[in-house]
Amino acid sequence: MFRKLAAPLLLAAAVGVLSFAADPAPAPKRKILFFTKSSGFEHSVISWKNGQPSHAEKVLLELGAKNNWDFEFSKDGSKFSKDYLAQFDAVFFYTTGDLCSEGTDKQPPMSPEGKQALFDYVKSGKGFVGTHSASDTFHTDNESKKGPERYLNHGEKADAYVRFIGGEFIKHGAQQEAKNTVTNPKFPGFENVGREYGFQEEWYSLKDFTPDIHVLSVIDAPAMKGKEYERPAYPSTWARKEGNGRVWYTAMGHREDVWTNPTFQNILVGGVKWALGDVQAEVPANLNETAPGAMTNPPYVEPPPPKPAKK
Template sequence: AVLAPLLRAVNQPSKILFFTKSSGYEHAVISWKDGKPSYAEKVLLELGAKNGWEFTFSKDGSLFSPEYLAQFDAVMFYTTGDLCSAGTDGNPPMTPEGKQALFDYVKSGHGFVGTHSASDTFHTANESQKGPDRYLNHGEEADPYVRFLGGEFIKHGKQQEATNTVTDPKFPGFGKVGPEYRFMEEWYSLKDFTPDIHVLSVIDAPSMEGVEYQRPRYPSTWARNEGKGHVFYTAMGHREDIWTNPVFQDILTGGLKWAMGDETAEVAPNLKEVAPDAYTNPPYVESAPPRKAPGK
């Protein structure tokens, strides 16, 4: 992937697939209305114009194949649920072969970037996700996608401001961020971190409100190598104002550049050093049953 820029023709734009199928919950920021690009897609078009990137926007999982993916320099996910089922949005699902094609594509030297609910995708043991198993670490038994991405979504509390400490200011996109960043956002509580991730920022969970954050600090943005390719993930991206925030745009732009090999970085595993208690998950609290209407 590091050599990718050398292989591109002069002035040829990098091609990125932004895939937003929602087999689970569909976020407003990536929802198509009246055939118009979503809010996130409009922002990406602006970033693409500044950086020489050409985006393809899709919700069609059936397109995933080695041949289809080969045209892109990177694939970017803002997805939910089991993408091998039609699910909430009813768009065509991936096949198991298409899912494997994604893994092979990245391993061969391409880039992958996940934003926000990319970690709420392909859950381990999908049928058990509404109970206590949601709060367990599965380690090597986790779904291959979870191992590939580097972590998995558990739950989120109310939107609130939270402090994220930068753990590698030298990584592309973090040079202007400073020692920490703090936003109002829907912050994901995450688990099952792949041991080889290179953590770029950790979230100060103990200072946050809600049982979902009753745990030590844990990674909120990271990078890892997958074969010859690169995987980057950030938990941010729920709110529209995050997508227009300069800090988020710097982090996302840096992640994309690194994923495609346009910029380089050392991504040695550092989870034990910067978030030694990250595998401690919040306590499971059974959800209250739905309220019945009066008189029923």
């Protein structure tokens, strides 16, 4: 049996960065952009309501207070430029869809130049963090979400963002508990997780993994329910270098109780610290060793015909 997580922590809602208690060797103050434009589906965990921070943002404010991080929360893609990004130590995506289009949330889109500015920013030595639907962003050739082409691996022809983040969302099945095996227990955030972890979550089935990713955990897809997971085990969390910069991604983060869970928070905080460069870890490519069947995607299932309209 895999290790289950402890009961979720109850986090107080916060609307600003909390005061930070100094210690003998405080971490340097870091500024992080948490970008949540949803040109596709907007997840409730990052939705702004009545002008208040989202659930994920409230959690990040708490974590920021503990780790000396300041967050800027934005859904405005038009701001992306070399000068705008220069003020941040890392950029954190929880996004969906083609961010160069206004899309679902009607927030200002990113320009193609802004997209390239993100890549250049990270290559220069900065950090990038992505959770959950950050892999459901900038799909290759805007491929259909329903057609069989969504199930193909594109290799070097994949969108530049897919190559950058390290993988691409295909589909998800019903929420369920799933076992994840830790492949590098020495990586920041995984030191106390144990050999396995798992919890109720909306688990993504992923594809088009960039060959140089350093896999941190692998999900036991064959044991899961649903056609989406009829495939060999594949990565669920990883890290990679992008030039002089650092990219870290986890497929977790759909549910509110995941964001308040201590194990998820430990994994996330470790990933953010590594992306910032505040902790060190080598990330050699290990996809073939940790998940040799990862490039085998699930079978395509024709969607049911639409129900006839009621008369």
